[in-house]
Amino acid sequence: xxxNADNALNALYPVLAALxxxxxxxxxxxxxxVSVPAGAVVFDELQACQGFPFVLSGSLRxxxxxxxxxxxxxxxxxxxxxxIISSACLLGHAxxxxxxxxxxxxxxxxxxxxxxxxxxxxAAFRDFIxxxxxxxIADLMQLIEEVAFRKLDQRLAALLLGKGQRLHVTHQQLAxxxxxxxxxxxxxxxxxxxxxxxxxxxxxxxxxxxxxxxRVAAG
Amino acid sequence: xxxNADNALNALYPVLAALxxxxxxxxxxxxxxVSVPAGAVVFDELQACQGFPFVLSGSLRxxxxxxxxxxxxxxxxxxxxxxIISSACLLGHAxxxxxxxxxxxxxxxxxxxxxxxxxxxxAAFRDFIxxxxxxxIADLMQLIEEVAFRKLDQRLAALLLGKGQRLHVTHQQLAxxxxxxxxxxxxxxxxxxxxxxxxxxxxxxxxxxxxxxxRVAAG
DNA sequence: GGGCGTCTGTAACCTTGGTTACACAGCCTG
DNA sequence: CAGGCTGTGTAACCAAGGTTACAGACGCCC
Numbered sequence: 001x002x003x004n005a006d007n008a009l010n011a012l013y014p015v016l017a018a019l020x021x022x023x024x025x026x027x028x029x030x031x032x033x034v035s036v037p038a039g040a041v042v043f044d045e046l047q048a049c050q051g052f053p054f055v056l057s058g059s060l061r062x063x064x065x066x067x068x069x070x071x072x073x074x075x076x077x078x079x080x081x082x083x084i085i086s087s088a089c090l091l092g093h094a095x096x097x098x099x100x101x102x103x104x105x106x107x108x109x110x111x112x113x114x115x116x117x118x119x120x121x122x123a124a125f126r127d128f129i130x131x132x133x134x135x136x137i138a139d140l141m142q143l144i145e146e147v148a149f150r151k152l153d154q155r156l157a158a159l160l161l162g163k164g165q166r167l168h169v170t171h172q173q174l175a176x177x178x179x180x181x182x183x184x185x186x187x188x189x190x191x192x193x194x195x196x197x198x199x200x201x202x203x204x205x206x207x208x209x210x211x212x213x214x215r216v217a218a219g
Numbered sequence: 220x221x222x223n224a225d226n227a228l229n230a231l232y233p234v235l236a237a238l239x240x241x242x243x244x245x246x247x248x249x250x251x252x253v254s255v256p257a258g259a260v261v262f263d264e265l266q267a268c269q270g271f272p273f274v275l276s277g278s279l280r281x282x283x284x285x286x287x288x289x290x291x292x293x294x295x296x297x298x299x300x301x302x303i304i305s306s307a308c309l310l311g312h313a314x315x316x317x318x319x320x321x322x323x324x325x326x327x328x329x330x331x332x333x334x335x336x337x338x339x340x341x342a343a344f345r346d347f348i349x350x351x352x353x354x355x356i357a358d359l360m361q362l363i364e365e366v367a368f369r370k371l372d373q374r375l376a377a378l379l380l381g382k383g384q385r386l387h388v389t390h391q392q393l394a395x396x397x398x399x400x401x402x403x404x405x406x407x408x409x410x411x412x413x414x415x416x417x418x419x420x421x422x423x424x425x426x427x428x429x430x431x432x433x434r435v436a437a438g
Numbered sequence: 439g440g441g442c443g444t445c446t447g448t449a450a451c452c453t454t455g456g457t458t459a460c461a462c463a464g465c466c467t468g
Numbered sequence: 469c470a471g472g473c474t475g476t477g478t479a480a481c482c483a484a485g486g487t488t489a490c491a492g493a494c495g496c497c498c
Contacts, residue, residue, distance in 0.1 A: 066368040088353035097360045134307035149285040
């Protein structure tokens with residue numbers, strides 16, 4: 001690991017900076033910086049988990065892939081966060097059960113399995129992982145609720161909210177985010193537009209009536 | 220806590236038996252045995268998490284409840300296991316995001332929040348929780364895959380498998396297990412019967428062709 | 439045996455969301 | 469300007485699953 005990456009790492013993951021010298025040294029000796037281009041598949045279903053990734057820059061999108069090629073986004077991993085799927089795989093000695101894709105050009109610090117396990121011996125690090133575990137669990141529960149019970153218009157309305165008044169996205173991108181297809185999103189957006197909730201233009205959605213959208217989202 | 224419960228607890232949760240004397244004493248002083256009847260709601264969505272439950276006997280069914288009253292089972296907690304939702308809530312100081320129901324008459328040992336946190340100071344206990352966390356994550360991933368991508372006939376076929384050759388269940392119970400409704404399960408079972416995969420009778424499903432069912436389940 | 443509650447069978451109908459198949463608009467580039 | 473690419477609009481059709489509404493079957497208990 002370069003000094004440069006080391007600095008970035010400690011800034012992003014304060015918990016590492018606080019580690020005892022020995023642990024830190026071990027990390028520096030064995031961790032490996034890799035850079036992956038946008039769109040690259042960093043890990044995939046059924047694949048054995050090779051190491052634990054810290055995200056230095058860029059971001060990972062973790063998705064569940066359907067047999068027919070569609071994908072349902074589970075969560076994102078941004079710098080300073082970690083990937084619970086990776087933790088779970090390493091801890092449970094199980095293969096991955098989701099796919100990790102670099103959203104943009106992404107730099108990762110890959111920590112080999114054995115060193116990750118050793119790092120878990122440090123109380124501070126263990127607590128850090130624990131904390132992220134429990135946050136993600138809540139996210140996953142939310143996701144289960146959405147896919148099992150919510151209709152697509154509700155989910156779309158929710159997706160549009162909380163990202164400012166003007167969104168620069170294509171219908172396809174929205175569809176991907178929902179695990180659906182472009183035509184349906186277009187259809188629903190048209191409905192929203194007819195109700196005066198949004199205004200549509202190329203690669204752009206303007207929120208006209210946030211309260212109305214919230215009402216739709218709430219079902 | 221009674222000596223009796225103490226013995227049961229240590230037998231079911233070996234990790235507790237191995238705790239230092241001080242921790243064990245604290246647990247015995249503050250933990251409280253409660254007994255709940257079958258069907259009782261032990262915790263519910265949006266409710267603050269009062270304590271951490273160890274299951275002594277019986278079992279909990281943890282479900283996500285839909286606005287319309289239907290429920291999707293997430294997982295079960297049997298004696299010797301723990302409830303990650305509870306862990307996640309206590310760790311993240313968030314309210315519950317699912318409902319826990321006693322499947323049968325169930326005895327729980329409830330550990331207050333503060334004592335749970337203290338117990339996490341013990342490396343062995345922390346590892347125990349960690350391990351269960353990662354196992355459950357895999358389950359939840361599996362569930363997401365099912366509800367998002369699998370059709371109901373595939374899920375039903377999978378549900379029927381691996382429980383022996385003759386099942387004593389009502390269609391309603393199967394529907395509940397899938398988060399669906401009775402009529403659809405009846406319709407699908409009829410289809411299975413017509414293909415010679417199963418034989419149906421009152422409160423009973425006989426598996427005639429496991430391999431065929433497995434094929435259906437695989438899609 | 440008669441009445442009641444539970445379980446099952448089944449048909450008609452509806453909603454949601456996905457699929458297929460285009461048309462067209464805007465824009466960039468050779 | 470032509471040609472091509474990307475994004476959007478839209479309609480017809482389809483499949484899955486849920487809803488409604490019954491009817492009959494079986495078992496149990498009075």
